[in-house]
Amino acid sequence: MTDKVHEECVALEGEVEDRVANLVSLLQARKSRLIEAARQTREARVRSLRDQVTRCATHLQTTTALLTFCIEALKETDSAAFLQIGGMLSVRAATAAGSWGGAEGVQEIARLPLLDLTLDDKPLRRAIDQLTFVQLKREYATTGNCHLCVRSYASVD
Known part of the structure; x- marks a missing residue:
């Protein structure tokens, strides 16, 4: 096993x-x-x-x-x-x-x-922060915490 x-x-x-x-x-x-x-x-x-x-x-x-x-x-x-x-x-x-x-x-x-161009990377940063396994998303939704959720990009926002 x-x-x-x-x-x-x-x-x-x-x-x-x-x-x-x-x-x-x-x-x-x-x-x-x-x-x-x-x-x-x-x-x-x-x-x-x-x-x-x-x-x-x-x-x-x-x-x-x-x-x-x-x-x-x-x-x-x-x-x-x-x-x-x-x-x-x-x-x-x-x-x-x-x-x-x-x-x-x-x-x-x-x-x-x-040049009037500004790169909008916040949605991608949020998506990277939320990248996890589908099963862990359900666990997070039911318990309210996830031991694998790492917010490494949150401080950059």
Whole structure:
């Protein structure tokens, strides 16, 4: 009888080992998918930042060109020519100055976090804490205590 108990215990240990190894491989596969998702999010964020830099650079070039034209207009010695374009340049300069604050995405990009991802591992930690034998779950439900229930992850929460 003792030998039979030992054989069953060895078989049970092997089954537990196999099942936990399977769970670990599933967890490794999930880890790979999560890392890939994080990398794709990073790449999308970098593309967005590059697009924003391009738009700002274009806007800066336009503003610089207008400023250069205004400086050349101020150097104009012909008063009549200056009076003809002075009002228009004033309006364009005011419009260009006001457009910086409203440039597409300039304010938005400053408010966004770099990467807004948080790993939710609490359900998995709870599931690991509750991993036990079906028979022990019934024993715990009837007696209220289980001598094999170990709460090693509870302090991490």
